[in-house]
Amino acid sequence: MGMTSALGRLASRSLHVLLVETPGAFELRAAVERSCRERGWPLAVSPTDADVVLICGRDGDALGEAVDAVWRQVPGPRARGEIRSPSEVEATLDRLAAVVTGWRPEQDPIADIGAGRANDAGNGHDDHHAPDDGTDDHTDDESDEEMDMSGPGGIPLASGAEDRDGLEMDQLHLRLGPVLPCWPAGLAVWCSLQGDVVTEIEVETAPVGQVSPHPSVAAAVRLDAAGQLLRLAGADDLATAAHRARDVLLADPTGPESELESESESANLTASLRRRVERAWILRWSLRGLGVVEQVDAADHGWSPIWVGDVWDRLLRLLEPMTEPFTPVQLDEVAAALPLLLPGRELATARLVVASLVAQQAAYADVQALGTGA
Amino acid sequence: MGTGGPSAALLAVGLLALAAVMAASAHGVLAERASGGSAARGLTRPFSEAARLLRQRRRATVAADRLLWRSGGAGLGVIPLLMVAVVPVGGTALFDSAVGVVWFNTADVIVWALVWLLGWGANSTYGLVGGYRFLAGALGYELPLMFALTAPAVAAASLRVSDVVAAQRDLWFVVWMPVAFVVMCLGIAGFSVWGPLSPGAATDLAGGVLAELSGPDRLLVQAGRYLLLAAGSAVAVCLFLGGGSGPLLPEGLWLLVKTVVLLGVLVVLRRRLPLLRPDRFLEIGWLILLPATLLQLLVVSVVVVGGR
Numbered sequence: 001m002g003m004t005s006a007l008g009r010l011a012s013r014s015l016h017v018l019l020v021e022t023p024g025a026f027e028l029r030a031a032v033e034r035s036c037r038e039r040g041w042p043l044a045v046s047p048t049d050a051d052v053v054l055i056c057g058r059d060g061d062a063l064g065e066a067v068d069a070v071w072r073q074v075p076g077p078r079a080r081g082e083i084r085s086p087s088e089v090e091a092t093l094d095r096l097a098a099v100v101t102g103w104r105p106e107q108d109p110i111a112d113i114g115a116g117r118a119n120d121a122g123n124g125h126d127d128h129h130a131p132d133d134g135t136d137d138h139t140d141d142e143s144d145e146e147m148d149m150s151g152p153g154g155i156p157l158a159s160g161a162e163d164r165d166g167l168e169m170d171q172l173h174l175r176l177g178p179v180l181p182c183w184p185a186g187l188a189v190w191c192s193l194q195g196d197v198v199t200e201i202e203v204e205t206a207p208v209g210q211v212s213p214h215p216s217v218a219a220a221v222r223l224d225a226a227g228q229l230l231r232l233a234g235a236d237d238l239a240t241a242a243h244r245a246r247d248v249l250l251a252d253p254t255g256p257e258s259e260l261e262s263e264s265e266s267a268n269l270t271a272s273l274r275r276r277v278e279r280a281w282i283l284r285w286s287l288r289g290l291g292v293v294e295q296v297d298a299a300d301h302g303w304s305p306i307w308v309g310d311v312w313d314r315l316l317r318l319l320e321p322m323t324e325p326f327t328p329v330q331l332d333e334v335a336a337a338l339p340l341l342l343p344g345r346e347l348a349t350a351r352l353v354v355a356s357l358v359a360q361q362a363a364y365a366d367v368q369a370l371g372t373g374a
Numbered sequence: 375m376g377t378g379g380p381s382a383a384l385l386a387v388g389l390l391a392l393a394a395v396m397a398a399s400a401h402g403v404l405a406e407r408a409s410g411g412s413a414a415r416g417l418t419r420p421f422s423e424a425a426r427l428l429r430q431r432r433r434a435t436v437a438a439d440r441l442l443w444r445s446g447g448a449g450l451g452v453i454p455l456l457m458v459a460v461v462p463v464g465g466t467a468l469f470d471s472a473v474g475v476v477w478f479n480t481a482d483v484i485v486w487a488l489v490w491l492l493g494w495g496a497n498s499t500y501g502l503v504g505g506y507r508f509l510a511g512a513l514g515y516e517l518p519l520m521f522a523l524t525a526p527a528v529a530a531a532s533l534r535v536s537d538v539v540a541a542q543r544d545l546w547f548v549v550w551m552p553v554a555f556v557v558m559c560l561g562i563a564g565f566s567v568w569g570p571l572s573p574g575a576a577t578d579l580a581g582g583v584l585a586e587l588s589g590p591d592r593l594l595v596q597a598g599r600y601l602l603l604a605a606g607s608a609v610a611v612c613l614f615l616g617g618g619s620g621p622l623l624p625e626g627l628w629l630l631v632k633t634v635v636l637l638g639v640l641v642v643l644r645r646r647l648p649l650l651r652p653d654r655f656l657e658i659g660w661l662i663l664l665p666a667t668l669l670q671l672l673v674v675s676v677v678v679v680g681g682r
Binding site: 004073172182233280 | 404405406410411415419421422425428429430433499503506577584645646647650651654
């Protein structure tokens with residue numbers, strides 16, 4: 001027992017947290033991310049990588065299902081919680097850590113998998129998980145033959161479709177979002193994939209929640225978006241720097257003076273981050289030419305001029321000081337543009353493109369809120 | 375040079391594990407520094423992560439190809455041991471093969487199959503895409519790596535690693551084969567599925583081949599990646615940095631010191647580089663690295679022939 005609990009204590013020093021942001025809960029998620037960083041808890045990149053699933057904001061019905069699907073993929077020791085206000089963050093994280101540390105497998109059996117639950121994934125995974133005690137290989141195989149869906153484990157076999165060269169090729173279906181790290185809240189994209197190339201998509205959006213129209217929050221949203229894009233691009237240290245600058249902006253202002261201080265500190269951090277990003281020539285080389293939006297296309301489709309350029313241009317734009325209000329872009333406009341922008345791209349590239357576009361949306365939606373509020 | 379017994383094997387494996395843990399800790403410290411945490415927390419990061427994965431329940435996807443999936447993971451733990459077998463430690467190598475360089479190259483090519491099996495076996499989209507993406511990236515580093523490995527062998531007129539070390543008594547090969555050395559370092563990161571050369575296990579694919587791995591399976595793969603990094607570095611030290619040769623200290627210690635320093639450099643570079651996505655990296659690999667390595671090989675060959 002002593003050994004087990006020692007292992008649990010050691011493990012609790014680096015719990016991996018999967019955050020679920022409900023629309024409008026940006027500040028809450030940022031507060032949780034900050035606390036996790038200070039505790040040395042990494043953010044999980046997939047459900048299997050997570051120990052803690054934490055919902056930030058009100059748990060909508062649609063999201064509830066997606067969260068359940070994600071939860072079934074978390075191996076355990078695991079804990080699940082919900083946070084509704086920034087004041088709860090520390091206590092909730094402590095409580096969840098205690099749950100994970102004291103977790104016993106017999107109290108938390110893995111739910112039996114239903115038959116043929118294809119495409120019921122919250123995080124884009126094929127959501128088919130079997131309890132694995134290493135002994136049930138044969139039963140799995142035997143039950144396959146009795147199922148209607150003919151494929152292994154009740155998963156329907158891949159259907160074919162013509163690929164880019166007009167040849168028949170298998171198609172896979174994958175859902176991105178609404179629960180996915182470094183992915184905008186309120187967006188879900190159903191992708192048809194051939195190999196790793198996105199061929200067709202369908203977009204769902206949830207109603208956008210209200211983010212505080214405060215200028216420092218608007219600036220923080222932009223830094224957050226830049227950080228997520230950098231994280232996806234594999235530039236972890238730059239991403240952390242962006243999120244630290246964001247957290248300085250969002251730090252609890254105890255008075256007007258400290259708020260000014262945190263704004264100027266954050267402005268300095270952002271400026272130095274921008275210089276670091278501009279100097280990162282390998283990053284530039286890797287993001288240049290991705291997800292290009294031509295001026296003409298933007299005009300034709302009525303897209304925001306702020307999208308013009310490639311992922312790199314849009315990243316730099318996020319790190320510019322916020323000066324004047326721009327024409328805002330709504331999540332629905334992003335949803336309308338994605339079917340034109342994603343097909344034909346690699347899955348990973350598609351994620352970079354989405355991060356670069358929706359980031360702008362968040363930023364400029366906030367600027368609009370500012371304009372109408374003033 | 376002789377072939378070592380069980381004690382030499384234990385020593386080699388122990389040193390390899392030590393170097394791998396040091397690299398993982400160094401990485402933890404640098405990551406903590408970037409996020410403003412304490413160095414101590416970063417230093418112990420490999421241990422807390424290992425404890426976490428040891429406690430974690432083993433979970434599998436439906437209709438996973440378990441045999442192949444787990445062979446992929448287990449293989450990644452075995453390959454680094456095969457690699458260090460040809461590294462001469464303190465005068466003896468576990469397996470002082472006459473074709474040690476080819477042996478090492480073979481081992482690193484097996485990683486192709488293992489990583490792909492990891493992706494395939496999980497029966498998940500991210501895993502499969504990650505597996506193929508790894509192969510695409512591997513096309514970029516493997517061919518230059520193969521030619522880079524031949525440069526020291528040509529200069530030493532032997533494929534035996536201990537002969538290559540002996541041939542560097544006067545001058546380390548890195549001095550006149552810098553291109554081959556750089557390519558070797560890229561290759562090490564590549565077959566370790568690590569850092570900028572880990573497109574198959576990257577965040578933009580939700581972990582790719584790692585996306586569905588949990589518990590001890592994941593621990594084995596993560597440990598295997600750092601062991602590969604350490605084993606690759608040890609071989610690079612033998613091929614380019616004079617192996618265990620050096621003043622005062624015993625040979626084994628020099629080898630360890632050089633390996634750890636090289637690992638340190640790789641870890642520092644890793645924090646500074648973004649992911650090299652295969653669609654871009656292939657250009658570099660085939661249009662720059664490959665011709666440059668061939669040129670390097672030509673220079674080495676001319677020097678060797680001219681020096682006779």
